[in-house]
Amino acid sequence: MSVINITDLEKIYRTEEVETVALNKISFEIKEGEFVAIMGPSGCGKSTLLNILGLLDDLDGGSFKFNDIEVSDFNERKRADMRKHNIGFVFQSFNLIDELTVFENVELPLIYTGIATAERKKMVDKVLDKIQIAHRRNHYPQQLSGGQQQRVAVARAVVNKPKLILADEPTGNLDSRNGNDVMQLLTDLNEQGTTIIMVTRSEHDSRYTHRVINMLDGQIVTQNIKV
Secondary structure, eight states, X not given: OEEEEEEEEEEEEEOSSOEEEEXXXXXXXXXXXXXXXXXOOTTSSHHHHHHHHTTSSOOSEEEEEXXXXXXXTOXXXXXXXXXXXXXXXXXXXXXXXXXXXXXXXXXXXXXXXXXXXXXXXXXXXXXXXXXXXXXXXXSOGGXXXXXXXXXXXXXXXXXXXXXXXXXXXXXXXXXXXXXXXXXXXXXXXXXXXXXXXXXXXXXXXXXXXXXXXXXXXXXXXXXEEOO
16 A cells, blocks of 8 residues: 655745746655655755655645545645644654653644543653653753654654654764664664655665665656665
8 A cells, every 4th residue: 555656746946036846747656664765965855855745845736645645735734634643753853842851742742633641641651662762751852862862753753653754864963873773763663564754865874774766856866676
């Protein structure tokens, strides 16, 4: 089954003087349970594509099916509803809220989806144990190392059991040891059935994935499937 099916997707940025084609009629499919890397130089359209896949931005042409539902014509309210129930995000800069504890940061997506307090506590405790960060549950982000902060970000991304995780340079702010730990964590989650799409410039990180989509100038130039 496809989680994502993209056909002739276009994204164009316009000003009074300039028209910039960020994504030029790209097509691809992501199947359930895949771990896919999107790679390419700065300005090739990786981040634009990730924003569209995450239902954070709209597209200007083509078809975008998420779980076999056409979402290209969704308004922001519909996109937000689809996003909060189906997609988890992991960012390079962690994007944790400094005023909230580890527990409260991970709990946040469950509050947005209206899950009752007792059930939230069970779900957060379970994922903190799974990600091996439970011993820091009452700490604040600034009291954690970079690697620990990214573990919390991953816990927040998966606590709602999303169909898809979108990871944007997830090891970009980490040293090699912590980076390897985070990549192994994503690999473990993928092996348990979570579909992951990761934007990365790291050849090392791309080796953890099943398939690499290479982009250049808003187009897909190659797709390499691992044997």
